[in-house]
Amino acid sequence: MTTRTFRSSVLGPRERGEEFGRTFSDEISACVFAYTRLFEMAASGPVDLDHLGGLAREAIWAISGEIAEEINGLAAGSGRSVAEICAINARTEILALLKSPATVRGECSTVVRLNKNGQPLAVQAWDWYESLAGSWLVWEIPHPDGSVTTTLTEYGIVGKIGVNSRGLGVLFNILHHAADGSGIGAPVHVLSRAVLDGARDLNQALVRLAGAPVSASSALTLVAARDGECAAVSVEVNPVRVGYVLPDADGLLLHTNHFLSSPASSGDTELITGPDSVVRLDLLRRRLASSPDVIAAMNSHLLGGGGLCCHADPALPAASRFATLAVVELDVASGTLTAHPGGPCSLL
Incomplete structure (x- = not known):
């Protein structure tokens, strides 16, 4: 396996997210799917990703409006929902919330x-x-x-x-x-x-x-x-x-x-x-x-x-x-x- 490197060609946070999302839409979807499975394993059942992603979105906005805009762009470019992208960005916090040490x-x-x-x-x-x-x-x-x-x-x-x-x-x-x-x-x-x-x-x-x-x-x-x-x-x-x-x-x-x-x-x-x-x-x-x-x-x-x-x-x-x-x-x-x-x- 070789290391894949990508350099953004645009400077605005929303535009940067859209470019990345379009370029790697399949890979982002695979990542969302993989973490959804991990969340469900931790919860021993289905999870409400819209709810969890919504909570994560509020926390992300509190840190950086620019990064939140980039995430909006990632969602738009990849065809995933904003809640899904916010959820994988808060994967450590969601796994902790679900309280599964394994x-x-x-x-x-x-x-x-x-x-x-x-x-x-x-x-x-x-x-x-x-x-x-x-x-x-x-x-x-x-x-x-x-x-x-x-x-x-x-x-x-x-x-x-x-x-x-x-x-x-x-x-x-x-x-x-x-x-x-x-x-x-x-x-x-x-x-x-x-x-x-x-x-x-x-x-x-x-x-x-x-x-x-x-x-x-x-x-x-x-x-x-x-x-x-x-x-x-x-x-x-x-x-x-x-x-x-x-x-x-x-x-x-x-x-x-x-x-x-x-x-x-x-x-x-x-x-x-x-x-x-x-x-x-x-x-x-x-x-x-x-x-x-x-x-x-x-x-x-x-x-x-x-x-x-x-x-x-x-x-x-x-x-x-x-x-x-x-x-x-x-x-x-x-x-x-x-x-x-x-x-x-x-x-x-």
Whole structure:
């Protein structure tokens, strides 16, 4: 599989959404269908996608009117309803609302290494449902002010992992908290895109995330590089109180899928539903202590279906199998993103 990349040729949010929707109408429909099935699995029955999408639409408008207009364009261009497009953009929040641990799992391992030359190394293994292995692309989004947002995302979803041309990147780890799932709050994928589009520096990004009324938890790791300096911080957004995780004394910042900050760590449910997260974090730390090669350090299958390099467990039902769908590297200083299909072992 090769990485598909699309660069928008229009600048207006509505027009950009329409162009993307027309270009990838089949892929967006497949993504809507796949997530509708996941929602129904989580709910153990049919779901009212119009209602859920309507709730998501209100939350999206509260974050960004421009992104909401882009979503209207995505719907018009692809022939899907606005509610459907809003629902897949709030897929993390809807799965949390439906309260099914088996269908809201998901693993990601993130590494940031800050270098003295101001060129941070930022790498993530994105693990998600094996059935969605063909559902993603890299989207390059020019803006009227000349800046560019580049994001790895799923068809019809406005953003996820990404970087902008202002020296700011975002990596993504799903988290789970006992307080998740109360309504549909600010969708974390829309928040990531809003930060990449609008933040001109690290402080603006932090302020934007700190006040976000989320209903599903995630760690958004911000990486900044400018004027020969660099910094990184994982922002653990959750319904209780935002938390922050900083690099160690050597400039290494690691994150998997459990909370590393207080007070949210006391409500962490991942320690029950996905305890492999704590072992993955320890494996990363120890393997990186003996090797500067991040991809080699991520090439561990020790935990099987919960490994740093995750392959689908054939013992699980097909709809519940997770795999590393892509390895993503951000060059924050240059504002570029490289995505490699498959796990770390496919790069060695």
